[in-house]
């Protein structure tokens with residue numbers, strides 16, 4: 001299968017951790033189909049850690065926990081497939097998974113065979129409990145070859161959290177995506193931090209192998225398995241989605257799609273944002289502004305009108321297919337301020353005779369044609385995302 005655009009889907013970990021079951025996965029698949037997620041492109045359903053028994057079977061194979069998965073994995077995969085989804089599972093390159101279940105070190109070929117027999121289409125492959133004497137690269141290569149040897153088309157979703165700069169080599173091993181960062185937590189500092197840490201490494205992300213900055217937390221609002229720190233606001237979740245979409249990162253929903261709060265659901269299904277993420281050219285955005293945010297609102301506590309937040313403004317400009325572009329204005333500071341976009345930075349100098357016609361990606365509002373510059377005042381911990389078209393002006 002040619003992986004042309006970033007994979008999209010759902011993963012059980014962020015909300016459910018070890019509390020997973022056959023019925024949860026079935027209900028999730030139904031909700032994803034009925035609520036329009038599948039039609040929007042979210043077509044992978046992935047079971048993360050904690051699905052097996054604590055010991056392998058007498059035949060050396062991994063055994064699904066019969067209490068959680070009483071019908072076995074093949075039946076569940078068949079069901080997920082019957083609704084039109086692809087089916088994902090989880091293992092780990094170490095001797096145990098992160099949650100302490102048996103993992104695939106020295107069992108790569110037998111486990112790949114088992115996954116293929118169950119009808120797995122996607123394997124998230126973690127890195128916990130990895131022997132210090134072993135070589136990570138070789139073991140990811142081993143699982144990649146083991147999956148190929150099954151003859152089934154199984155996407156290898158490597159997950160070594162950025163160890164040894166996988167953006168330089170994971171693609172060469174045959175992986176379809178690779179986690180480049182530590183685990184996301186459901187707070188603004190965590191998710192903006194992991195996205196910004198990868199800005200310099202996304203150039204190597206594209207068709208056939210995508211840089212994965214972890215599952216989304218949109219709609220979790222401080223509940224679930226990765227809640228820590230301040231519960232995000234709606235605007236903070238827009239920032240999360242904007243970063244993942246502009247960077248072209250895989251979009252794996254981590255919230256509970258059966259009960260997604262309306263704002264979050266509408267955001268995850270926003271066609272203009274998804275078009276940016278799934279743009280067929282898969283270009284990495286250029287930073288056209290990276291600098292300070294100045295807040296000039298009166299602060300009664302200090303009696304000042306001026307506060308400067310260094311390195312808190314970011315404008316990303318992304319070339320997309322045809323005559324279209326996307327611009328993301330980010331304010332990572334806690335207070336409002338102007339985020340700049342001077343068109344010359346993107347190759348449209350004053351006097352070029354051209355301007356940009358903008359549409360707000362969140363609302364669809366048309367913003368007219370602008371020349372030379374188009375700065376935005378953006379609230380603290382918020383962003384604005386615009387679609388643009390190049391026109392004579």
Ligand code: GLA
Nearest residue numbers: 013048049098099126159183
């Ligand atoms: C690691 C991964 C997470 C998740 C857990 C499961 O921490 O990075 O995404 O899979 O393991 O235990």
